[in-house]
Amino acid sequence: MAIETRDQKVQNxxxxxxxxxxxxxxxxxxxxxxxxxRRPEDSEKVYTYDQEINQKHAQIxxxxxxxxxxxxxxxxADLRLLASILEVNTEIExxxxxxxxxxxxxxxICNQPPIDGQIRISSISDQILENYFQAIGxxxxxxxxxxxxxxxxxxxIEEKFELYKGDIIERxxxxxxxxxxxxxxxxxxxxxxxxYSHIINICNRTFYxxxxxxxxxxxxxxxx
Amino acid sequence: MTREPREAxxxxxxxHMEEIQALSAMVEESIIKSVKTLVDQDLETAKTVYDLDQxxxxxxxxxxxxxxxxxxxxQPMASDLRKLSSVIDLAGELExxxxxxxxxxxxxxxxxxxxxLKNLDKIPEMAxxxxxxxxxxxQAFIDLDEPAAMEIVDQDDQIDDRYNALYQELLDLMIADxxxxxxxxxxxxxxHNLERAADRVTNICERVVFTxxxxxxxxxxxxxxLEAF
Numbered sequence: 001m002a003i004e005t006r007d008q009k010v011q012n013x014x015x016x017x018x019x020x021x022x023x024x025x026x027x028x029x030x031x032x033x034x035x036x037x038r039r040p041e042d043s044e045k046v047y048t049y050d051q052e053i054n055q056k057h058a059q060i061x062x063x064x065x066x067x068x069x070x071x072x073x074x075x076x077a078d079l080r081l082l083a084s085i086l087e088v089n090t091e092i093e094x095x096x097x098x099x100x101x102x103x104x105x106x107x108x109i110c111n112q113p114p115i116d117g118q119i120r121i122s123s124i125s126d127q128i129l130e131n132y133f134q135a136i137g138x139x140x141x142x143x144x145x146x147x148x149x150x151x152x153x154x155x156x157i158e159e160k161f162e163l164y165k166g167d168i169i170e171r172x173x174x175x176x177x178x179x180x181x182x183x184x185x186x187x188x189x190x191x192x193x194x195x196y197s198h199i200i201n202i203c204n205r206t207f208y209x210x211x212x213x214x215x216x217x218x219x220x221x222x223x224x
Numbered sequence: 225m226t227r228e229p230r231e232a233x234x235x236x237x238x239x240h241m242e243e244i245q246a247l248s249a250m251v252e253e254s255i256i257k258s259v260k261t262l263v264d265q266d267l268e269t270a271k272t273v274y275d276l277d278q279x280x281x282x283x284x285x286x287x288x289x290x291x292x293x294x295x296x297x298x299q300p301m302a303s304d305l306r307k308l309s310s311v312i313d314l315a316g317e318l319e320x321x322x323x324x325x326x327x328x329x330x331x332x333x334x335x336x337x338x339x340x341l342k343n344l345d346k347i348p349e350m351a352x353x354x355x356x357x358x359x360x361x362x363q364a365f366i367d368l369d370e371p372a373a374m375e376i377v378d379q380d381d382q383i384d385d386r387y388n389a390l391y392q393e394l395l396d397l398m399i400a401d402x403x404x405x406x407x408x409x410x411x412x413x414x415x416h417n418l419e420r421a422a423d424r425v426t427n428i429c430e431r432v433v434f435t436x437x438x439x440x441x442x443x444x445x446x447x448x449x450l451e452a453f
Contacts (some may be wrong), residue, residue, distance in 0.1 A: 054442065058440050061309055065305055065309050066305070068295045069295050069298075069299045069300060069301075072296035072297065072299075073296060079289075079292055079293075082292070083288055083289070083292055086312060087288075169409075172395075172398065173399065179395065183391075183395045186409075186412065190416045197323075214281065214282060
């Protein structure tokens with residue numbers, strides 16, 4: 001068996017990040033689909049994924065630190081790359097945690113009477129997933145331009161969040177008997193925004209990785 | 225830089241752990257102060273809490289950099305590597321808790337001087353409990369005290385109870401009068417931030433278990449609730 005070079009080991013780590021990102025993407029999709037289709041049983045799948053994701057996260061962290069310890073990076077940029085892999089690994093895992101919170105809320109929602117009409121969550125979740133793909137891709141390719149583009153284009157998603165929040169509040173007023181159930185969707189908003197803030201953190205890491213400078217463009221949950 | 229003798233290496237590990245304790249103290253103060261500015265409607269101090277976040281971020285990156293240099297130069301094995309990886313992880317968790325405090329300071333500034341909707345007792349209580357949990361969790365990490373870490377997690381119920389009660393009170397206010405909606409939405413964010421800050425403390429406790437035993441545990445009780453479902 002050929003001995004792996006250091007570069008190959010770094011590439012393997014990047015590949016593992018892509019695997020983890022894909023697992024978490026499935027987790028987010030399941031949690032949103034379970035919510036839209038009012039299927040609490042599907043929320044169980046999210047929980048199944050969570051354990052696998054925690055294992056994968058720990059595995060990547062161990063691999064990355066072992067590489068730093070056994071084949072120390074010579075250049076500052078190499079150390080930044082490995083530090084950034086560690087951080088992005090955790091950001092992705094935290095996105096999985098937020099998906100789990102959404103799954104938990106879905107169980108509460110499904111135990112209460114259904115509300116009239118569909119709450120338009122998919123327009124937000126679709127955009128979040130699109131930004132997630134772009135952010136992961138930008139990190140792997142060390143593509144600062146795409147990362148900067150995502151962080152500078154907050155307006156579109158903020159408008160969607162505003163519309164969504166306004167819709168929920170109007171419904172709460174119109175459907176007082178089910179107002180509490182509708183209000184659970186406000187909590188869902190908090191977790192969706194949290195996922196979005198993790199995506200921005202991933203972009204900020206790409207910025208740090210490629211420039212060596214600390215990001216100052218952090219995304220606050222209260223921006224909306 | 226060359227590999228240090230064992231005693232010197234242990235001093236390096238202790239020094240990184242102390243850096244975590246110093247960062248935690250900044251974050252605890254930030255959480256308490258952010259909520260105090262909200263209750264007192266002290267916009268000037270809110271701005272200082274908001275600005276403190278940049279210092280917390282810089283400290284976090286400094287700890288991360290220093291610790292990784294130790295890993296690269298000292299080539300630690302097994303339990304030492306776990307300690308150092310946990311230092312990096314905790315630095316990240318603390319920075320995120322700092323973000324929640326910054327968010328609360330921002331809300332204080334956005335609410336400004338408009339009269340507060342209600343008595344906000346539960347919010348400072350949540351902040352106090354979170355800060356105490358955080359201090360104890362970081363101490364458990366320094367002491368590598370797994371039983372202490374597991375005890376701290378139980379305190380999260382006190383946060384959840386207050387969060388759920390406050391959530392309901394704010395919803396009632398929103399439903400009762402449309403004029404309350406904007407401020408109540410802001411206050412829901414504050415409650416959410418404190419609840420999430422306490423969740424992050426739980427993550428730190430999980431990390432204490434990992435550091436001492438190498439085991440991955442999940443203290444999120446929502447797993448139990450799912451089984452009940």
